[in-house]
Amino acid sequence: MTADDGRALPGHLRSIQPTSQFAGDDGSADPELAALLEGYAAGATPLRDVVARLAATRVLVPVLAEVEATGTVEHEGAELHVDKEASAGVVALQAPDGRRALPVFTSVDAMRAWRADARPVPVEAPRAALSAVSEDWALLVVDPAGPVTALVPRPAVWALAQGQQWRPALEPTADGLTVEAEVAAAVADAAAPVQHVVRAHAEPGRTAEVAVVLALDPGLDRAGLDRVLAQVNARLGASKVVSERVDSLELRIAAAR
Known part of the structure; x- marks a missing residue:
């Protein structure tokens, strides 16, 4: 996987710029995270465990050359709408309650299933969470097009961004x-x-x-x-x-x- 094609993100999103640590990244999903997501989908793994693994995992943030205002993603019966307002092609999804979510992906294949034209930017999940917080986007959506979609709630996003353990209410x-x-x-x-x-x-x-x-x-x-x-x-x-x-x-x- 190519970590970056040379186009830099703007200053307020530089927290998600890739670093040399991802030079050998082949774009595949972290096996432990993938297994936890499968367990979450089956009702056997709590979201808390998924978030805990995310804290130590690389995710891919999608960057689009052109952002369209169309499209929806369904999660647990609710639709997440693509938000036209995005920073340098970093797309926000809009939840039914109006809050914005940053989509992140476990693998290149999962991102391509969502948008084939998305450019993957690898970053640690806590840095992606910090970027979402700085944009006032409350949520993270892991793999919006599957194979398993997980919606990370606001307190968990804040905990990730601060390097703290999330304790669900x-x-x-x-x-x-x-x-x-x-x-x-x-x-x-x-x-x-x-x-x-x-x-x-x-x-x-x-x-x-x-x-x-x-x-x-x-x-x-x-x-x-x-x-x-x-x-x-x-x-x-x-x-x-x-x-x-x-x-x-x-x-x-x-x-x-």
């Missing part, structure tokens, strides 16, 4: 997913001091990663409810644990007993 138990203890405590600590909040707890969300379930004083009118929710949102946003570890939140109201 949700963890598996014998009874299914549950909110990890530190995250659950941070949610309760953030919401509990707000006036009219009787109780607050965290559980896996329905439309977001984590749901914050609030039991409120009865009799609140709409204006009062809006004030409570705004205060809870503000306190959650100011929580370091919540902001660093939770990809998305939803608020739900439960009956106070």
Whole structure:
């Protein structure tokens, strides 16, 4: 594989410039990462393990001579749209919630299955994550055209970019997913001091990663409810644990007993 064809990326994307360490790269996928992705697709490997391997792996960032605004990629029933706004041909995909994602590839073959005209730029996955963060792109998409596609959430991208281990907000138990203890405590600590909040707890969300379930004083009118929710949102946003570890939140109201 040719690491670079001589065309340099602009200054704000030089963090993904290839280096001499990839001179002998043949463009094949890292075997351990490929095996983990297969396990992830089968439901046997958690995304956490995939991200941990990414931290020590080379990925390929696609550069296109011309960026078109057309095309979609499907992942777990949702479509990721090609975003016309790109830096020197480095394409951003747009998730259904509007957030942008940087596509990265495990191999040249996986990239060619997506776009045959893409030029592969090899880079360590943490540097790709850092570039995405610098562009304010929240997500990474590994191998958008397969053979296995994995969407790396915002907290994991930030952890990769900072060289830190990603600790997911949700963890598996014998009874299914549950909110990890530190995250659950941070949610309760953030919401509990707000006036009219009787109780607050965290559980896996329905439309977001984590749901914050609030039991409120009865009799609140709409204006009062809006004030409570705004205060809870503000306190959650100011929580370091919540902001660093939770990809998305939803608020739900439960009956106070």
